[in-house]
Amino acid sequence: MATDKPYLDIPGTTLFDADMSRKGYALNQFCMSLMKAENRLRFKAGERAYLDEWPMTEAQKAAVLARDLNECIRLGGNIYFLAKIGSTDGRSFQQMAGSMTGMTEQEYRDMMIAGGRSIEGNRRLGEEGDAQPHRQPQGKK
Incomplete structure (x- = not known):
């Protein structure tokens, strides 16, 4: 995992970057499987059994079963993939x-x-009271 991540200092925010993508790969693939009607039916008929078909961590499976989307995000879930769970429900x-x-x-x-x-309360650390929003240096977009 990359260690130089200056963007990790936003309180209460989990950013989806390449490391999080790797961490949540199986979770997000499970979510994408719910795009097919037959998979949604199988999942709803036996959620734990269906989840056990995926190489997810136990923590990821527990978060899905509890419908704890914040925990799913902390465990590498991408909200656009996780929306498939909500749609299934x-x-x-x-x-x-x-x-x-x-x-x-x-x-x-x-x-x-x-x-x-x-x-x-939602600014980057060190920005509290700073009237100017955080901006990238000129030339970088």
């Missing part, structure tokens, strides 16, 4: 996002309509 992306923030679907919807979360 008949949940909208908005419902899933609300559950990940500890809000009801309506509270989450209202927050997003009002402009989203406040930047306060």
